[in-house]
Amino acid sequence: MRKITGIFNHSILIIMVIVCIFPMVWVVSSSLKSQQTVFTDMSLIPSEMQFENYTRTWQQGNFGDYFFNSVYYTVIVVFGVLFISSLAGFGLTRLKIPGKNIIFIILISTMMIPIPGAFIALYVLLANLGLINTRTGYILCMINGGLPFAIFLFKSFFEGISKDLEDAAKIDGCNKFQLYMKIAMPLSKPIIAIVVIHNALMVWNEYILAMLVLTDRKLMPLQRGLMVFQGTHIADYHLLMAGIAITTIPIIIIYFLMQKHIISGVMAGALK
Amino acid sequence: MKNLVIAIILAILVSGCAREEVDYVSVWHWMTDRADAFDELAIQYRDKTGVEVRFELYAPSPSYSERIRAAAQTDNLPDIFGVLGEKRDLASFINAGHVANLSGYMEKPDSTGLSWRDTLFPAALEINKFREVNVYEVKEGIYGAPIDIMNIPMLYNKRLFERAGLDPERPPLTWDEFIEYGQKLKQAGINVFSSGFGETWLIESLAYNYAFNIMGEEKVLDTFRGDVPYSDIGWVHTFTIFEDMKKHNLITEDSVTMINRLAEQQFATERVAFSFNGSWCVNVYRGMNPDLEYSTMLPPKYSDEHNMVIWGGAGSSFLVNARAARKDEAVEFLRWLTADEQQAFLSEETRNLPSNKDSLDLIEEEILIDFSQRMQHITHPNVWPVTEEHDIREAMNRGIQQILIGERTPEELANRLERLKN
Amino acid sequence: MNRTTKDYVKNYLFVVPAVLMFIVFSAYPFYKIIELSLVRWDGISPVMQFIGLDNFTHIFTSNPTWWLSVRNALYVTALALVFQNGLALFLAYIVDKDIKGKNFYRTIFFLPPILSGIAVGIIWNWILQGDYGLLNQLLIRLNLSGLARSWMSNPRTALTSIAVIHMWQGLGWGFLILLAGLQSIPRDIYEAARIDGACEFKVFTKITAPLMIPTFFIVSILTILGTMRIYDIIVATTGGGPGYHTEVPISRIIATMLGSSRFGYASAMGVVFGLMLLVISIIQIKMSKKMERT
Numbered sequence: 001m002r003k004i005t006g007i008f009n010h011s012i013l014i015i016m017v018i019v020c021i022f023p024m025v026w027v028v029s030s031s032l033k034s035q036q037t038v039f040t041d042m043s044l045i046p047s048e049m050q051f052e053n054y055t056r057t058w059q060q061g062n063f064g065d066y067f068f069n070s071v072y073y074t075v076i077v078v079f080g081v082l083f084i085s086s087l088a089g090f091g092l093t094r095l096k097i098p099g100k101n102i103i104f105i106i107l108i109s110t111m112m113i114p115i116p117g118a119f120i121a122l123y124v125l126l127a128n129l130g131l132i133n134t135r136t137g138y139i140l141c142m143i144n145g146g147l148p149f150a151i152f153l154f155k156s157f158f159e160g161i162s163k164d165l166e167d168a169a170k171i172d173g174c175n176k177f178q179l180y181m182k183i184a185m186p187l188s189k190p191i192i193a194i195v196v197i198h199n200a201l202m203v204w205n206e207y208i209l210a211m212l213v214l215t216d217r218k219l220m221p222l223q224r225g226l227m228v229f230q231g232t233h234i235a236d237y238h239l240l241m242a243g244i245a246i247t248t249i250p251i252i253i254i255y256f257l258m259q260k261h262i263i264s265g266v267m268a269g270a271l272k
Numbered sequence: 273m274k275n276l277v278i279a280i281i282l283a284i285l286v287s288g289c290a291r292e293e294v295d296y297v298s299v300w301h302w303m304t305d306r307a308d309a310f311d312e313l314a315i316q317y318r319d320k321t322g323v324e325v326r327f328e329l330y331a332p333s334p335s336y337s338e339r340i341r342a343a344a345q346t347d348n349l350p351d352i353f354g355v356l357g358e359k360r361d362l363a364s365f366i367n368a369g370h371v372a373n374l375s376g377y378m379e380k381p382d383s384t385g386l387s388w389r390d391t392l393f394p395a396a397l398e399i400n401k402f403r404e405v406n407v408y409e410v411k412e413g414i415y416g417a418p419i420d421i422m423n424i425p426m427l428y429n430k431r432l433f434e435r436a437g438l439d440p441e442r443p444p445l446t447w448d449e450f451i452e453y454g455q456k457l458k459q460a461g462i463n464v465f466s467s468g469f470g471e472t473w474l475i476e477s478l479a480y481n482y483a484f485n486i487m488g489e490e491k492v493l494d495t496f497r498g499d500v501p502y503s504d505i506g507w508v509h510t511f512t513i514f515e516d517m518k519k520h521n522l523i524t525e526d527s528v529t530m531i532n533r534l535a536e537q538q539f540a541t542e543r544v545a546f547s548f549n550g551s552w553c554v555n556v557y558r559g560m561n562p563d564l565e566y567s568t569m570l571p572p573k574y575s576d577e578h579n580m581v582i583w584g585g586a587g588s589s590f591l592v593n594a595r596a597a598r599k600d601e602a603v604e605f606l607r608w609l610t611a612d613e614q615q616a617f618l619s620e621e622t623r624n625l626p627s628n629k630d631s632l633d634l635i636e637e638e639i640l641i642d643f644s645q646r647m648q649h650i651t652h653p654n655v656w657p658v659t660e661e662h663d664i665r666e667a668m669n670r671g672i673q674q675i676l677i678g679e680r681t682p683e684e685l686a687n688r689l690e691r692l693k694n
Numbered sequence: 695m696n697r698t699t700k701d702y703v704k705n706y707l708f709v710v711p712a713v714l715m716f717i718v719f720s721a722y723p724f725y726k727i728i729e730l731s732l733v734r735w736d737g738i739s740p741v742m743q744f745i746g747l748d749n750f751t752h753i754f755t756s757n758p759t760w761w762l763s764v765r766n767a768l769y770v771t772a773l774a775l776v777f778q779n780g781l782a783l784f785l786a787y788i789v790d791k792d793i794k795g796k797n798f799y800r801t802i803f804f805l806p807p808i809l810s811g812i813a814v815g816i817i818w819n820w821i822l823q824g825d826y827g828l829l830n831q832l833l834i835r836l837n838l839s840g841l842a843r844s845w846m847s848n849p850r851t852a853l854t855s856i857a858v859i860h861m862w863q864g865l866g867w868g869f870l871i872l873l874a875g876l877q878s879i880p881r882d883i884y885e886a887a888r889i890d891g892a893c894e895f896k897v898f899t900k901i902t903a904p905l906m907i908p909t910f911f912i913v914s915i916l917t918i919l920g921t922m923r924i925y926d927i928i929v930a931t932t933g934g935g936p937g938y939h940t941e942v943p944i945s946r947i948i949a950t951m952l953g954s955s956r957f958g959y960a961s962a963m964g965v966v967f968g969l970m971l972l973v974i975s976i977i978q979i980k981m982s983k984k985m986e987r988t
Contacts, residue, residue, distance in 0.1 A: 009788040016785060017802050019862065023817045024805045035559060039541045042828075060308075084711040091708025098702065100709075105976075107712055110720045111919055112971040117947065117957070117964040120737070121726035123342030125719070132348065144719035147712060149916075156912055176704065190874040197870075205810045211335040212342060217328060223810070227331045228304055230812050236559060237537075237816075244813045251808055256801050337952050341737050361955055364738035463825065470933040525844035526824045529852065529932040529940075534819055543825065662954035674937040677849050 027248070031057075031241035038238045050238070057242040061225035062217075069135075070222035074203045076139050081146040081199045082192065088147075089154025090180045094166065104155065111148035119212055126213060133215040141209055146199040157191045158184060197255065204251050222247050296324035297598050297605055298350035302336035303588060304329060305555065309621040313614055317605060325605055344370055351596040352606065354416075354589055358662075359654040362400070363408035365591070366415055372592040373413035377603050388607055389414070395647065396421045396627045399586035399654045407658060416589035417606045419615075420624040421632075423584025424477050424550040425646045426572075430565040432545040436460035443569035447513070450572040454522040457545050465517065466524040466539065467548040468532025469676070472669035477583045478548055479672060481571050483510045484651065488578040496658045502689035511682035513574060514675045528676045540564055551643040552587065555623035568642050570649060584650030587624055664692050730961035737957040749962035760963060763941040764970070770857040770942075771921040778861035779913055782868030787898070789869075790876040800873070804866040815930020818859045822846050822931075846932050852939045859927050864920060868913050875909030876902070911982035915975060922971060943967050 030038050032049045041047065058064065088107065092100045122141065123132070131137030161184065169183050185192070207223035214220055226247055229240035301310070310327040318324050328350075330336040337356050343349045349370055355362045365371050378389040378397075389397065400416030402408065430440035436457045444450040454464040469475050483492045487506035494500040495507070517523040524544060527535065532549065539547040540560035548571070557564050570580045590609070592602045608614060615626035616634060625644055626632050635641055653659050660668075671685040680688075731749055733742040753760055789799050806814075821828045824844025833842045845855045879902065887897045925944035928934060934941040934949075943963070951960035 013785065013788065013799065016781075016865075017799070020802050020805050020866070023809065023813075026817060026820075027809075027813060036561060039537055039560065084715065087708045088712035091705060095705040095708060096702065097705045097709065103709060103713065107716055108975075109724075109968075109972060110716065112968050112975060117727050117730065117951065117961045118723035119338045120342045120345055120957075121723040122719075124345055124726075125722050127346040127348060129718075132346075140715070141719060144715045147715060151712060152915075153912065156908055160908060176708075180708070190878060194871060194874065201808060208335055211330045212339055215328060226810070226812070227329065228307060230304070230332070234305055234533075234556070234559075240812075240816075244810065247810070248808055248813075252801070252805070255804060255808070256797075334948065334952055344738055357952070357955070361736075361738070364736050364955070368738050368740055370738075470931075470935055472933070472935075524825055525847050528844075528847040528936040530847075531815075531819075531930070531933060534823075538825075666949070666953070670935065670937055673935045677847065677936045679849060679937055 024248070027241050027244050031238060031245050033238050035236060035238055038241070053238055053242045054246065057229070057239045057246060060239065061228050061243055061246075063222065063225040063243075063246055065218065066220055066222045066225045069219060070204060072135070073139060073142065073221055074200050077142045077146060077203045078196050078199045080139070080143040081150050082195055084143065085147050085150030085195065086154050086185060086188065086192075087180065088151050089158055090184050092151075092155050093158040094161075094179075094184070095176065104151075108148040108152050110144070111152070123212060132213060133219065135219060138210060138213045138219070141213060142203055142206065145209075146195075146202060149198065150195045153191050153195060154188065157188050161187060193258065197258070200254070201251065204247070296326050297352065297602050299325060299327045299352040299590070300336070300340065300350045301327060301329060301354055301588075301590075302331050302333050302356060304331050305552075306618065306622050306624075309618055313609065313617065316614075317608060321604075321608075323601055323605065344368065347595060349593045349595075351593050351598050351602040352590050353593065354591060359659065360408065362415065362591075363402070363406075363410050366402075366410050367408070369594055371415050372594040372596075372599060372603075373411065373415060374417065374592065374603065375413040377607070378414050388417075388610075391612070391628055391630065392418060392610060393421050393627050393629055393632060393647070395584065395650055395655075396586040396589075399652060400589050400591075401655075403657075416586070416591045417610055418586035418589045418627040419609060420587040420618065421585065421627050421647065422551045422587035422625060423582055423643065423646045423650050424474075424548065425568040425570060425582050425643070425649075427539065427547045427549060427553070427566050427568055429539070429542055429545050430567060432457065432462050432542060436462055436545070440565075440567075443567070444572045447516070447572050447574040451516065451520050451522065454520055458521065463524050463538075463544040464522040465546040465548075466527045466530065466535050466544040468530050468535035469527045469673065470529040470531045472666070472673070474532065474548060475669045475672050476665055478571065479510060479514075479668065480653075481580060481582055482513050482574055483507065485571075485573055485578055485580045486510055486575045489581075489651070489656075493656060493658055496656075496660045498693065502693060503686050507686045507689070508682045509574065511672065511675060511685050514672050515682050518676050518678065523676065528673050536560070539566075551584075551625055551640075551646075554637075554639055554643065558623065566639070568639075568646055570646070579649070581649050581651045582646060583652050584647060585652040585654065586627065664689060667692055727961045727964055730958050731965045732962075733958045734956070735958045736955045737951065738955070742958070745958070749959045750966065752959070753962055753966055759938055759941065760943070760946055762938050763943050763946045764967075766853055766940060767922045767924060767942045769853060770860060770924060771918055773854070773857045774861050774864060774917050774921045775914060778864050779868050779872075779910075779917060781861075782865050782913070783872050785865075786869050786872035786876055787902075790873060800870065803869045806863045807866040809863070811926035811930055814859065814863060814927060818927075819846075819931060822855055847936050849936055849939050852932055852936060856924070856927060856932065856940050859931070860921060860924055863927075864917065867916065871913050871916075872906075872909060875906050879905050907982065907985050911978065915978050918974060918978070919971060922967075922974075 025044060029044050029046060031053055032051065033041055033046045034048070034050055037046065037048075091097060092104050097103070126132045126137045126141070129137070131140070166179060166183060169179055174182060203221075205223065206221065207227065210221050210224065217224065226240070226243045229236055229243050234240070299310070303310075307327070307329045314325040314327055330339050333356050340349065340353055340355065344365065355365050362371070379387050381387045396418035397414055399418065401414050402410040402412055404412045428443050433440040436459070438453060438456060444453045457464050467474050467478070480492070483506070486509050487504070491500055491506060495502060495504070524538075535547060536549065536553055536556050537560060538544050539549070540557045542561070542564065557566070570582060573580050590606055592599060592606065596602055610628055612628050612630040615628035615631035618624065619626040619631060619635065619640075623637070623640065625635070625640060632644055635644060668685070668689055671680055671688060674680040675682060675685060732744060732746060734745050735742040785799075785803065789796055822845040824830065824847065827845070829845065830842035833839060843851065845851050883901055884897065887901055892900070923944055924942055925948070928940055928942060928945055932940045934945050947960050947963045947967070950956050950963060
C-alpha cells in the first residue's frame with residue numbers, strides 16, 4: 001500500500017515537473033532557432049543552435065543599460081518593503097497600539113482597490129512632488145505597491161509566535177526595537193523569504209509603472225529592453241524568446257541560490 | 273543595520289532631487305518597430321542642423337495612452353507626441369489646448385514654391401483634419417503630420433492558390449466566388465481565411481467595409497445619426513457575411529479570439545490562404561517568411577449596389593504640443609521627417625508606405641506598390657462626418673464574434689443594436 | 695507625559711513609515727478615484743461634469759456586461775481556490791514528507807510565476823491553438839482527436855482555458871507558501887501521532903489541517919485577490935472573446951477608460967469592484983478568526 005501511494009505521488013510530481021518546466025524549455029529552445037525555423041521547427045532541440053541570437057538580442061534591446069537599473073530598483077524596493085512592512089506587522093501584533101485593527105484594514109485596503117484608474121492621480125501626485133522621471137519616484141511607488149501584501153504576511157505570522165520568547169527577552173532587558181531585531185526578525189525567515197521573492201519578482205517584471213513614471217530611457221528597467229521585441233508589428237520571435245530568457249534566467253538563478261536560506265529559515269521557524 | 277537603512281533611504285531621496293535642464297526637442301511615441309530608425313534619424317538631424325531631438329518609446333500602446341493622458345493633466349507633454357485612439361480622443365486633446373494647429377505651417381510655401389501640404393499624400397492629411405463645422409467642435413485646421421500611410425485590404429497567398437488549382441492572378445471578386453474559392457481550397461486541404469478577430473477593430477473594419485458595399489456610405493452614416501434603424505435589411509446582410517463564413521467553414525475556428533500577431537504568424541507560415549490585415553504587415557511577413565508570395569485584393573463584393581471600400585489613410589501621425597517651448601523647432605523637425613529623403617529611409621527600414629508623395633512614387637518593392645495602389649479605395653472613420661458611439665460598435669464587434677461561434681443570428685444582432693441605439 | 699502615553703508613542707513609531715507611505719502614495723489616488731466616480735469625464739478635457747451617483751446607478755441597473763465579467767472572474771476564482779490550491783497543497787504535502795530533491799521541486803514549480811505575461815501568452819497560444827496547437831496534436835496522437843478543438847475560441851472551453859493558464863501560473867505561489875507552512879509544523883507532533891497508531895489521513899485532518907488554518911487563509915485570500923484581478927493573460931490570449939465569454943472586471947474597466955474614454959464611469963466600476971473585494975476579504979478574515987478559535 002505504501003509503495004503504491006509512493007509511486008502515485010512520484011508520478012504526479014513528475015507530471016507536474018514536466019508541465020511547469022516545459023514552457024521554459026520551449027522559450028530557451030525557440031530562442032536558439034532562426035527567424036524562419038521558430039515557427040516551423042517544433043522540435044525541442046533545434047537542429048541548428050543559433051547562440052548569436054543572444055548577443056544580438058542583448059545589443060538590440062540595450063539590456064546592458066537596463067540591467068543595472070533593474071538590479072538597483074529590485075534591491076532597494078525589496079529592502080524598503082521588508083523593513084517597513086515587518087516593522088508595521090510587528091507593531092500591529094506585538095505592541096499596544098490603540099486602533100490597530102483599523103490601521104491594519106486601511107493599510108491593506110490598497111491590496112483590494114484595483115489600480116487601473118489611479119494612474120492619472122499617481123502621475124499628478126508625483127509631478128507635484130517633483131518625482132516624475134526620478135528613480136526615487138519609481139522606487140517609492142513600487143515600495144508602496146509591495147507593502148500591503150507584506151504587512152499582511154508579517155502580521156499573520158507574528159500573531160502565531162508564542163509569547164514566551166518575547167517575555168524571556170524582556171527579562172533579558174531588550175527594548176522593543178531589539179525585540180523586533182533580535183527575536184522577531186530571525187524567527188520570521190520563512191516570511192522574509194516569501195516577501196523577498198514576491199517583491200523581487202514584482203520589480204523585475206514591472207513595466208507599467210516604469211512607462212508612466214520614468215521618461216528617460218537611461219532610468220528604465222529591464223522590461224523596457226524586452227519591449228523592443230514585442231510590439232504589434234514585430235516579427236522577431238526568436239529574439240523575443242532570447243530576451244525573455246535573458247530577463248528570466250537571472251531570477252531563476254537567484255531564486256535557486258536563495259533556496260538554501262529559505263530552507264534554513266524554514267527550519268529555524270520550525271524550532272519555535 | 274539601522275544606520276544602513278537610514279543611509280539608503282537618504283540616498284534615494286537625494287538622488288531624486290537632481291533635475292537637468294531640457295535643451296532638446298522631445299518626442300514620445302509607441303512605435304516599437306520604428307524605434308531604431310527614429311534614433312538614427314535623430315542623429316542625422318543633429319549632425320545636419322545642430323538641433324538635438326530625443327525619441328522616447330513607451331509601449332505597449334495602453335501604457336503609452338495612459339502616459340500621454342496623465343502628462344496632459346500636468347502639462348508635462350513633450351514637444352512632439354501622437355494620440356492613439358479615435359478622432360474623438362484627438363479632438364479632446366485639441367480642445368484641451370494640447371495640440372498646435374499646423375495649418376499655417378502646412379500652407380506656407382518654401383523656397384521652391386511648394387508648401388508642406390503639397391508634398392504629403394492628401395488622404396493622410398484628412399485623418400488629422402477638422403473641417404469648418406464638425407461634431408467635435410474643434411476649430412478648423414490640420415492638427416497632425418502623417419509619417420506614413422496605410423490601408424487594410426484582404427490578402428491572399430498565391431502559392432496556396434496554385435496548389436488548389438486557382439489562378440493566382442485572379443482573386444475572387446464576388447462573395448459567391450469567394451465561397452467557391454473557399455470550397456476548392458478546402459478540398460485541397462487548405463484553410464481558407466483567418467484574421468486577428470480577437471482584436472475587435474479588425475472585425476469592425478471588415479464589417480464597415482461590407483456595410484458600405486451593401487448600403488452605401490450615406491445610409492451607414494444615417495444609421496449613426498439615428499435616421500436608419502439597425503434592423504434595416506442592409507445591416508442584417510452585413511452581418512450575414514460572417515454567418516456565411518461560419519456556415520461554409522471559411523474562417524478558422526481560432527480566428528474569433530486570435531490576436532493579430534498570431535494571425536500574422538499563420539498567414540506568413542502559409543497555413544491559411546486569405547487574411548485581412550493592414551499594410552504594416554509587409555515587414556512582419558517578410559521577417560517571418562521572406563519567400564511568402566502574396567498579393568492584396570479588395571474584400572469580395574457582396575452587393576453590386578455600391579463600391580467596396582477599405583480603411584486607410586495616415587498610419588501614424590505626430591502632433592506638436594501647442595504649449596511647447598520649442599514649437600517652431602518641433603514643426604521644423606516634423607517637416608524634415610516627412611521630407612522625401614527621410615520618408616524613403618523610414619520606408620526602407622520598416623516597409624511602411626511613406627506619407628510623402630515623391631517617396632511613394634519611388635517605392636520599388638512589388639508588394640508595397642501593390643498596397644499603395646489600394647490607396648484609391650480607402651475610407652476611414654476619421655474622415656466621416658459622424659461616427660458611431662463606442663458602446664454600440666463594441667456590441668457590434670462582440671455580436672459578430674457571437675455569430676461566428678453560432679450564439680447569435682444576424683437578425684438578433686441587428687435587433688440588439690437597434691435596442692441599444694435607443 | 696506619563697509612562698503609558700510615552701510607550702504608545704514609541705509603539706506608533708513602528709507603524710509610522712507604513713502609514714506615511716499610505717498617506718502619500720495611496721490616500722490621494724483613492725480619494726481621486728472616488729471623486730472621479732461622481733463625474734463625467736473623458737480623461738483629457740479640463741472640465742469635469744458632476745453627476746452624483748449616476749455612474750453607480752447605471753452600473754447596478756443597466757450594465758449586464760459588467761456583471762457578466764464579475765461572474766467570469768468568480769468562476770475562475772472558484773476553480774483556482776479548489777484546483778490550484780488543492781493541487782498545491784497535495785504537492786506541498788508530499789514534498790514536505792522527506793522526499794528527496796525539495797530544492798529541485800521548489801525551483802521547478804516556481805518557474806511559471808517567474809515568466810512574464812507576454813511569455814505566458816505566446817506559449818499558451820501555441821499550446822491551445824485549434825489548427826496547429828500542441829495539445830490537439832497530442833490528443834490526435836493519443837487517438838483522442840474527437841476531443842481536439844479550438845480551445846480558446848470555443849465558448850464552452852474559452853473561460854476554463856483561461857482558468858487553466860492562470861492556475862498553472864499561480865500554482866507555484868500556493869505551493870511555496872503552503873510548504874513553508876507545513877515545514878513549520880514541529881516534526882515531533884507527527885512522531886507522537888504515529889506512535890499512537892493514527893493513520894495518515896487522520897494525522898492530516900486532526901493535526902496538520904488545524905495547524906495550517908492560518909496558512910490556508912493566507913493562500914486563499916491571495917488566490918481570491920489575484921484571480922479576481924486577472925487581466926494580463928486575457929489580453930495576451932482571447933482579448934475577452936469569443937463574444938463576452940472571457941471578459942473580466944479589469945478588462946471592462948480598461949476598455950471603458952481607454953477604449954470609450956469614460957474615466958468617470960470606469961472609476962465608478964473600480965470603486966464598486968474594490969468594495970466587493972474588500973467585503974470578501976473582511977468576511978474571510980472574520981471566518982478565519984472564528985475557525986482558529988474553535
